[in-house]
Amino acid sequence: xxxxxxxxxxxxxxxxxxxxxxxxxxxxxxxxxxxxxxxxxxxxxxxxxxxxxxxxxxxxxxxxxxxxxxxxxxxxxxxxxxxxxxxxxxxxxxxxxxxxxxxxxxxxxxxxxxxxxxxxxxxxxxxxxxxxxxxxxxxxxxxxxxxxxxxxxxxxxxxxxxxxxxxxxxxxxxxxxxxxxxxxxxxxxxxxxxxxxxxxxxxxxxxxxxxxxxxxxxxxxxxxxxxxxxxxxxxxxxxxxxxxxxxxxxxxxxxxxxxxxxxxxxxxxxxxxxxxxxxxxxxxxxxxxxxxxxxxxxxxxxxxxxxxxxxxxxxxxxxxxxxxxxxxxxxxxxx
Amino acid sequence: xxxxxxxxxxxxxxxxxxxxxxxxxxxxxxxxxxxxxxxxxxxxxxxxxxxxxxxxxxxxxxxxxxxxxxxxxxxxxxxxxxxxxxxxxxxxxxxxxxxxxxxxxxxxxxxxxxxxxxxxxxxxxxxxxxxxxxxxxxxxxxxxxxxxxxxxxxxxxxxxxxxxxxxxxxxxxxxxxxxxxxxxxxxxxxxxxxxxxxxxxxxxxxxxxxxxxxxxxxxxxxxxxxxxxxxxxxxxxxxxxxxxxxxxxx
Numbered sequence: 001x002x003x004x005x006x007x008x009x010x011x012x013x014x015x016x017x018x019x020x021x022x023x024x025x026x027x028x029x030x031x032x033x034x035x036x037x038x039x040x041x042x043x044x045x046x047x048x049x050x051x052x053x054x055x056x057x058x059x060x061x062x063x064x065x066x067x068x069x070x071x072x073x074x075x076x077x078x079x080x081x082x083x084x085x086x087x088x089x090x091x092x093x094x095x096x097x098x099x100x101x102x103x104x105x106x107x108x109x110x111x112x113x114x115x116x117x118x119x120x121x122x123x124x125x126x127x128x129x130x131x132x133x134x135x136x137x138x139x140x141x142x143x144x145x146x147x148x149x150x151x152x153x154x155x156x157x158x159x160x161x162x163x164x165x166x167x168x169x170x171x172x173x174x175x176x177x178x179x180x181x182x183x184x185x186x187x188x189x190x191x192x193x194x195x196x197x198x199x200x201x202x203x204x205x206x207x208x209x210x211x212x213x214x215x216x217x218x219x220x221x222x223x224x225x226x227x228x229x230x231x232x233x234x235x236x237x238x239x240x241x242x243x244x245x246x247x248x249x250x251x252x253x254x255x256x257x258x259x260x261x262x263x264x265x266x267x268x269x270x271x272x273x274x275x276x277x278x279x280x281x282x283x284x285x286x287x288x289x290x291x292x293x294x295x296x297x298x299x300x301x302x303x304x305x306x307x308x309x310x311x312x313x314x315x316x317x318x319x320x321x322x323x324x325x326x327x328x329x330x331x332x333x334x335x
Numbered sequence: 336x337x338x339x340x341x342x343x344x345x346x347x348x349x350x351x352x353x354x355x356x357x358x359x360x361x362x363x364x365x366x367x368x369x370x371x372x373x374x375x376x377x378x379x380x381x382x383x384x385x386x387x388x389x390x391x392x393x394x395x396x397x398x399x400x401x402x403x404x405x406x407x408x409x410x411x412x413x414x415x416x417x418x419x420x421x422x423x424x425x426x427x428x429x430x431x432x433x434x435x436x437x438x439x440x441x442x443x444x445x446x447x448x449x450x451x452x453x454x455x456x457x458x459x460x461x462x463x464x465x466x467x468x469x470x471x472x473x474x475x476x477x478x479x480x481x482x483x484x485x486x487x488x489x490x491x492x493x494x495x496x497x498x499x500x501x502x503x504x505x506x507x508x509x510x511x512x513x514x515x516x517x518x519x520x521x522x523x524x525x526x527x528x529x530x531x532x533x534x535x536x537x538x539x540x541x542x543x544x545x546x547x548x549x550x551x552x553x554x555x556x557x558x559x560x561x562x563x564x565x566x567x568x569x570x571x572x573x574x575x576x577x578x579x580x581x582x583x584x585x
Contacts, residue, residue: 036396040387041541042476042516141536151475151517153536205345205353248508250358251472251479253387253394255351277389277472279508285348313349314399321400 049295053091060088067135076119092125134169214242240265475516530564
C-alpha cells in the first residue's frame with residue numbers, strides 16, 4: 001500500500017495500525033517529551049531519555065517534535081510493517097535494517113507493507129528513537145503518552161512492548177505536504193557518541209553538605225557508570241564523595257539530572273523515570289542538554305564532571321533551542 | 336521550629352528552583368510552603384511549567400526560554416511578600432484503618448525488639464493520634480507525616496523489603512508513610528497494612544490523601560480489614576471523617 005493511502009486514512013482521523021511486533025528488543029517503550037504537572041502527586045516526568053534525538057527523529061519523519069516515538073535500548077525490536085509508512089531513526093546506532101539491508105539513521109525512509117525493520121549490534125550510543133509520520137498512538141494519560149513502567153502509566157498499558165503488540169499511528173496534525181523532500185541534516189548537526197562523557201553540573205542545592213575534599217573529588221575524578229543504570233538513574237563508581245556530617249536531608253524535589261550522594265559516598269544520577277522527591281543530599285544538577293547526552297551512555301562508560309553556573313547553562317539551552325528551530329525551519333517548505 | 340529568618344532560594348539545575356522556608360518538620364513551615372504554592376498559581380507567572388510542595392520547600396520547575404533565573408527569583412520574592420492574604424483550602428481528616436503486625440506488618444516484631452517496647456505499646460503510640468500530611472511525593476504519591484518518639488528514632492532498614500504490597504503502613508527516619516500507593520521495594524519498616532488505597536491514576540486528583548490533610552490510624556482486626564477492603568474496592572467506604580477550615584482547631 002502506498003504511503004499516500006495511509007496518509008489519507010490518517011487525515012480522515014482514524015488510528016491506523018502500522019507495525020506488528022515480531023520481537024520487542026530488550027526494552028522498547030513509547031515515549032514523548034514527558035508528563036508535566038503531576039509531580040505533586042508523585043508522578044514521575046518520564047519521557048525520552050534523549051529528548052534531542054526524539055525531537056530530531058520526529059522532525060525527520062515529518063512530525064511535530066513532541067510526538068510519541070519508540071525508545072529502543074541497546075538491542076532494538078523487530079517490526080513488520082502492516083502498511084506503508086514514513087519513518088526516521090535518530091540517536092544511537094543500533095544497526096537498523098529493512099529486510100536485512102542496512103538503513104541509515106538520522107534521515108527519513110519509507111517502509112512498504114510487509115517490510116521488516118530489525119536491528120543488529122549497538123555500534124554507538126544506548127537509545128535510538130523510531131518516529132513514524134503521524135505520531136505513535138497511545139492513550140493520553142495525564143497529558144502524556146510516555147511509558148512509566150514503575151507506576152504502570154502511559155504507553156501500552158504502562159509497559160514495554162511485547163511480541164504480538166500492534167502499534168498504531170494517529171493523525172498528529174502535522175502536514176507532510178509541507179515537508180521539504182530535499183531536507184537532510186548536515187554532518188555537524190548529528191551528534192556522535194563515545195564511551196567517555198564530559199558532563200556539566202550546576203552546584204547545589206545541598207553542596208554545603210560536602211567537605212572541600214568531597215567536592216574536589218567530584219569535580220576532578222573519573223567515575224564509571226555501574227551496571228545499575230536504567231531509565232530511573234545511573235549509579236556511579238569511583239572516589240567516594242565525603243559529607244561533612246549528615247548525608248540525608250528532609251526529603252525534597254529530585255528533578256531529572258540531580259546528582260544525589262547517599263551516605264556511602266557513591267553518586268547517583270537521577271534521570272527520566274526518577275522519583276519526584278528523595279532524601280539524599282544533592283551535590284549538583286546536570287545541565288539539561290547533558291542529561292539528554294547521558295541518555296546515550298552505557299554501563300562501563302566513564303564520566304567526568306565540570307562545574308557551571310546557572311546563567312551560563314541557560315544560555316547554552318537557548319543556543320541549543322535555536323539550533324533545533326533552525327533544523328525545523330529547514331525541514332519545512334516555506335509557503 | 337527552625338523557620339529561616341530569610342527564605343532561601345536554591346538553584347536546582349537550569350530549570351528548577353527550590354524556595355526553602357526552614358529545615359525542620361514543622362506544620363508552620365509546611366503551611367507557608369503551601370501558601371506560596373497557591374499564591375504562585377494565582378499569580379499566573381509566565382514560564383512556570385509546574386510547582387509542587389515538599390516538606391519545607393516549594394519546588395518550582397520553569398522554562399528558562401521564557402523566564403531566566405534572576406527574573407524568576409525577583410518575581411517569587413514579590414509573590415512571597417504578598418502571600419499573607421492567601422487562605423488555604425480546608426484540611427480533611429481521614430480515618431485510616433490499619434491491621435498491625437504479623438504478615439500484614441512483618442517489621443513490627445523487629446521494631447519491638449529495637450525499641451524494647453511490646454508491640455501493643457507501639458500500636459498504641461502509632462494509632463489514635465492526628466498526623467498532618469507534609470507531602471505526597473516519591474512514586475505514586477506516598478503521603479508523609481512526622482512520627483512521635485520513640486518511633487522517630489528508627490533509622491531506615493539496612494536491607495530493604497522487596498515485595499511490599501499496596502496499603503503497607505511504613506515508618507523510618509522520623510517519618511511515616513500513610514499507606515503505600517504502589518507495591519514494590521522499600522527501605523522503611525513495614526508495621527501494618529491499611530485496606531485503603533492512595534493511588535487512582537484515572538481520577539483527578541489521583542490521590543486520596545493530599546498535602547495539608549490529616550489522618551488518624553485505627554487498629555482493626557483481620558475480619559474488619561477484609562470487610563473494609565471489599566467495601567472500599569466497591570466504592571462503598573468513605574474514610575473521610577471531617578473537614579476543617581483554616582484557623583479552626585481540632
